[in-house]
Amino acid sequence: MAALSTIAQPKLSIRSRAPSWRGAWWVLFWIAVFGLLVLPIFLFLLVAFSPALFDQGTAWFSLDAFKQVMTPTFLPAVVHSLLVGIGAAIGATVLGGAIAWAVQRTNVPLRGLWGGSMFALLLAPSYLIALGWERLLEPNGVMDVLGVPDAGLRGLIYGPVGVTMVLAVKGLPFAYLAISGALGGLGDEFAAAVRVHGGGRWDAGRITVALLAPAIWSSFAIVFAESISDFGVAATLANDASFPIATYTLYNAVQAFPVDFPVAAAVGWVLLAMAGIAIFAQHRALRGRTYRVLSGRSRNPRRHSMPGRTRAGVGVALGVMVLTTLGVPVFGALSASVINGLGSITGSHAFTFDNYTRVINSPELHEPLLFSVLMGAATATASVTLGLVAARLLTGTGGKISRRMLDLLLLTAVALPGIVFAAGYIFTYNLPLTNALGIHLYGTPALLLLGYIATALPSTTRLLVGTVGQVQQSLPHAARVHGAGPITAWTGTALPLLARPLISAWLLTFGGTLLELPVSELLYPPGQPPVAVGITKALANYDFGGGTAMEVLAILVALTVMGLTWGLWALFAPAGWRRLGAAA
């Protein structure tokens, strides 16, 4: 009896003051979400109906922007975007899932390399992947110089197949990380139960895939939304291949002068509708089911031991995959930055580090790179923290309306291209009214940071949803029953289960922010350019060697940070934390 009362007492005392605290924290969370996402997106989309609102026209209410968008050329572009988005999402999810499975659940050789290459791939901007393919396959390109017949492949890549493939490759890390996170938390017990009850290997596999459904749908939704909003491929490969996609219309609206924000906002509505379809599909598929499989009793999955020949075959397949996905953009960057005139008819193809020494010695690089590293770290920390809460809300059982709202909001933010998102930030935080209230955020690093967080939050949240959805709440609950405070309960039970995916998400956000361009361009504070702006400027000034050298250096910095982080994890993380989610 005495023992019972000591357990029950703290619980009661906390309960008595919990409602006010909890309410206040959630209010703060929603204020952050409102300021970061709701207001900028809403105000930007409002311009489609009311151009006069932000001095972008004279009409207070007009549907002209929609009429301009609904031209005979635009509709095929929307259909193209839809098809390319679905193709890229399916491709990335299947391939990413297969890689995650091979790395997490089999004894395939060089597992660290395949996982690491997914991170590296994330750092390659989509235009660099497209550029790599173009360098290889263009007329008189590298394949032609080497005498490899490539006309057939060229026809394929310079068209819908190539566009879909590049977007799928760009989505691959998202798919891999979403699925591998969930796979790490899924023990063998469910598959074992199927086998015990007479099910075959196929049935066990089916159950595993079914249990991974939230992660698979997460992966599908995020790759789809990322693909339909991508600018890099729209402006390069799709454009060169005369294969119009919706974002190109938007690109034309914001690149031409005078900039047509109402039309850009109208395209935004179309992209939003497409993202809505993905959300709807996800909800239909997951409705009414629970996927909480991570508990105190979860067992580490057993690594499937493949026979020698299969193991080598899978290893080679992964090698080819990394070579084609990562090798091509790396080649694209290197061909321009290290090797003189590679793939051209100009001279000797000599190897040179001139561009690198020039860039390293230039003072214009150090500060932007350092600034971007700091902003990337701050963005990653804030996004992972907010993303964790958002993921918890999305996978929770309560607050159906707020859950739906947050879900739609996050996918909307992914589906809207960065440049219009940044414009929304200017509309919102550069209002004369905001300034009159004494809020001067525009033109400061603070607004750039908020813009980065808003851009990163949706994908960070999606990456965490898979694993967070697996954590059974009985764990922190049990800790509280045993007298732990809320923070101790969470750090003692949920954190060990989530540490690995949290670090993955942090690194991913860090890497993504380091080379983020559209938000950087429109929101960077005067005199403090982030590194992506410097790179683009160099490329725009025909300094292809210098620009790509800066890009390669920035990627190296990101990879170093990643290597250091995982190294520190291996050295200092408690053994139990490291074991969780890693197959035996």
Next chain:
Amino acid sequence: MVGKIGKRALPMAAAAAVAAMAMAGCGSTAAVSPSGSAGAGGSGGAKTPLVVYSAQGYDAAVTKAFTAATGIPVNLVDDSTGPLLTKVQAEKNNPQWGLLWVDGDTAFASLDKAGMLASYTPTATLTAAGKALAPSDHSYIPVSTTVMAAVIYNSAKTSTVPSTYDDLATAPYQGKVGMNDPSQSGPTYPFIAGMMNQLGGQSGGMKAGEAYFSKLKSNGLHVYPTNGDTLHALETGQVDYGIIQSSAAAGEVLKAKKSANFDPKVVYLPKATLLPGVIGIDKKAPADVQTEAKQFVDYVLSAAGQKVMQTADQQGDSLYWPVVPGVTASSALPAMPDYQRIDPAFWGPLEGQINTWFDSTIK
């Protein structure tokens, strides 16, 4: 019920993150204020920083030299023309820029039409080309000029050199000519508008120009995104002739390693369309900032300013023809070619329509 307790720690952490963000905001604002607008009217005698939005390759050097010469601090936003114009447009109801400095006068004509520019007549006199480029209401100031287009060709592969634009549509040039996409390359629209102006005039509308580009297309014209891509196509032998901006062409001749396969040379065809480097002053900027912007214009047009402009980006934007008498162009440039000036107030508003036509018909 399950999960309610566990939920509590997370929003606390999120709130901490929000607080950290807010602190980051405060900290950074404070960090910016000595050179930012917050420090403007505060302490006596301190000059308000001039916010310069510029896409010029030499802008960092020029703003630094300007500050050294005048003591006026400058906050530079250095980016490509496209994003800068997007920023200016998005800020329309509360502009943050003091001075905008990019290539091409069509955008400035639009800004002027929208009443966004403060007029100013610089103290320096201008050359004939400079005078031709200056608008009658002095709403913006041309401070240099390039031309669009220069035809760069690989003399190692071809000895056939065009002397008119019509030549490019004939048999010897079939499948060998490349140009930029006006939707992605800022300097290319003035070239297309220039051809339309030259062939049909403002009264003839766009028809004659459209017919010319259709002929080029029938002759196997290649369209690449920007100057850099067209140069890459020239280097890789995909084309033998590239229609690009004069500064990019002259820069390529300086930079390229000549070989038995590649030896770029440049020819100018009559007529080349002037593509000026232009400065505009924000009409909504405070009076003291407008005064500083005017001082900046005068500095840029002075001998000292021109010297910095000509030395800071010698293989890029420094390759321009000066519009002030007494300053000679870089030795890498020939004498100013036979040129025309197109009326930005007429051709500027047609940009969207013509680019759409080009994208759907020619590309």
